[in-house]
Amino acid sequence: MACCLWGKYAEQLEEHLQKSNDSNVVCLIRFAKIGFYKGDVQVTNAFDASLIQFDPEFPETLALKLRVSNDEYALALTDTKREKRLRKDHTVHWNNVEIKSISEIMMAPVEEGCKIICLIECMDTDWSWFYFGHNSCKSKALILKSKEGGILFSNEKPLFWCTSCHATVTSVAPKYKLHMFVKDDTSTCKLMMLDSVRKLIVGCEAEELWDGSYDEIEDPAYLPQPIRDLVGKSLCFGVTLGSENVANGSDVFLVSQVCSGDKILQIE
Ligand SMILES: [Zn+2]
Incomplete structure (x- = not known):
């Protein structure tokens, strides 16, 4: 305009x-x-x-600047899409889904759900293990800072901008978002896990592992112990193959399900 x-x-x-x-x-x-x-x-x-x-210095201005200048904007868009798909995926009957190898899912011709059994080699610490999510919609929320870099508060709670609701919000909490390298006999790939990781870290919310700081993470290589304990485990994951995998050849797969209880398949 x-x-x-x-x-x-x-x-x-x-x-x-x-x-x-x-x-x-x-x-x-x-x-x-x-x-x-x-x-x-x-x-x-x-x-x-x-x-x-x-x-x-209004929240709306700061949020607008974040959205147009910040690289994270692209990430936020993808996240919303992925999370929406994740919700939709509750209709996938994971018990009936075929187990495939990593090399098979890398070459998969159609978007679908499937299972892989693999070993968690290490966490990808290029990424933080959590994001701040708006409690009601779970979408990524960006913390609002003044020009001088100070956090803005409303009633003593930090102010965030929800990338999905497009509003300033304060009911925000850390949510899991783990990136990990996994392998099987055929190949290696990356998995991204959101809330489904909770099944592996029994009964523990991301907020309980969080150090309480709203500052940018100084050392992303630092991971809370329950997350480090995941390394070396062999597990069965339900993954959702999206268009980014099938059409664009991305080797990052979204975990929709961790097969738990007696369905955990140990390959060792
Ligand atoms: Zn929201």
């Missing part, structure tokens, strides 16, 4: 751009005028009545 500023507003914008090193500027126009120009909607200043502010 076009935005046309003139007079002192254009000068203010020009001046701000000269001063600012930031390539992404959020411009808030209050009392703006919505008009039409050559058939398209256009926002302009309403003569001298409009007020213009650059990068104001």
Whole structure:
């Protein structure tokens, strides 16, 4: 949508751009005028009545900046899609699903659920083992910080922006998201586990393993003991082959199910 500023507003914008090193500027126009120009909607200043502010410190502005400038945005989009698919997958009857080898799932021609029996070799510590998720929708929530880097609070709770609800939220908690390298006799691949990991770490919520810090993780190689204990285990996983695997050849598979109880198949 076009935005046309003139007079002192254009000068203010020009001046701000000269001063600012930031390539992404959020411009808030209050009392703006919505008009039409050559058939398209256009926002302009309403003569001298409009007020213009650059990068104001509102949660909405900070969230908007995060979403357009942050690499995590792409990740957040994929996550929502994956998690939606995960929910849909409850209709898969995992007891009836075929057990396949890793080399078979790498070459799978169709999107489907299947099982693999494999050994957890190590955790992929390029990724954090948890993400902050909005409690009601489980989607990724981004912590909101001021320009100086301080966390914003509302009623003493840190403020987050939910990437799915598109709203500021405070009911946020760490949720599991484990990336791990696994192998069988045929090949190796990566698995990504969300909440289904709880079945392996019996009765333990991600929040209980979390150190309580909202700061960025200084040492992603540090993992809580119950997660480190997973390394070396041979387990049967129900994985969901998505279009990123079948069409795009991704070797990262989403775990939808851990076959538990008497169905845990030990290959050693
Ligand atoms: Zn949400």
